Amino acid sequence: MLLNASGCLDALAAPAVARGLDAFVTKTVTPLPRDGNTPVRIAETDFGMLNSIGLANPGIDRFLTSYLPQLELLGVPLWVSVGGFETNDYAEIALRLDDYPSVSAIELNVSCPNVDTPAESAAEIVAAARLATRKPLWAKLSPAVPDIAEVACAAQGAGADGLSLVNTIRGLKLDEQTLRPVLGPGQGGLSGPALKPIALAAVATCYRATALPIVGMGGIRTGLDALEFVAAGARHVAVGTTLFADPDAPARIRMELHAAARDRGWNTYEDAYAAAHEESLSLRTT
């Protein structure tokens, strides 16, 4: 499946782009409405970009009454990204989403670099949401942890159905003249090509550590980038920053992905799944 990274597409502002995806992932929804952070909120860096949007969203009440009914009309499976500031926030929203058949899955954003991180661990949040909903739960993890395998295993143990890897990691850009931070809040989340090797490592590590399906994302700009994520152990891939530069990216990447797989001798890109791990696999089997 090809998805968008949460927060990188407004399906209502660009429905044609959303329809090019296999599922649309919403911007993170929190219990209460949020305006987001003080501008400036984006800055290009040498090999990526920083954002400090700060989970701007209408809050769960307005999301359910005003946004979800419109999103349902898109005819694309919907994943709702859920955020919060304590475990109960996630559980409350998961419970409310449970009644909506149009919601295919819930992504738990336990790793936004632009707001105060919940003190509870990712596993506690997953466990609380698990009690609140029967929907598939995908835990979106940060690579900026000492041992992502440990976090992934704990999320699996708590009832996660999959992993979204990875969220942005915190970065800083200074104005060339004033040497003051460019972004209003100071620091922001780094995305784009700079993140790709970090994301690939996280996918490969979590593939080996858990049996959970993975949505791989972080700097995917081409079909070959996407194929690398599949080879590292991602069942699905998501595009984020590249959508900003190219709203036609989903169709293009899909085409390139098939071509890149065929060029390397696979019938479909799915055949390349976990190919990066094959050497150790053959060592184990011989």
Added chain:
Amino acid sequence: MRRERLSVVANEPVGPYTLLRVRRGGIDAGVPGQFFMLEAPGRLLPRPISLCLAPTRELAFLIDPIGPGTRSLCSLDVGDELHVLGPLGNGFDLDVERPLLVGGGIGIAPLPYLSKRLSAPPAVVGFRSDRHAEAAALIPHAHVCVEPTLVTDVIPEGLDVLACGPEPMLAAVRALAPDAQLAWEAPMACGYGACYGCAVEIDGRLLRLCVEGPVLRAA
């Protein structure tokens, strides 16, 4: 909105600025004040640039080379190709009785096209130097101010102001002309509502300039 790869027809200096002219292809020129996302060679993100002129079968953009993206756009050669997405956002409301165009610095960029569409109404444009003021030649009937004179020193009363320029200028224009249409500017990653990066706070409300602007009523 439509995205196409267009070729550069000319890249002409206008004072310290550059007028980048590209083939129009199948892209609509849109309404004055709307903008386009221009692929900046070698950069990750495109740059939001309002349309300056719409010659037959061309789109022309006035660009100030102030950063790596705009510098790369200004160094494009004839025949080079770049992706262009647009037209985007909300332009000026052209249904005005007594238009007065007001621009400051690179903020004059949308005024030549606006002037053409409104049949060359009066205009007041301000610049920081005589060299920058060379760009005023793009706008017919323009009254030119150079600092320390400010456009707000010379704006006549009772006209329908359509303005684009730096924030302090827009704030000052707004104080004089509460009904003015103002074209704002902010860094943008996408230009079509996806990134939420171009939010600006106006009267206590955060607005995404790319979809709710860039032209907003002052009041």
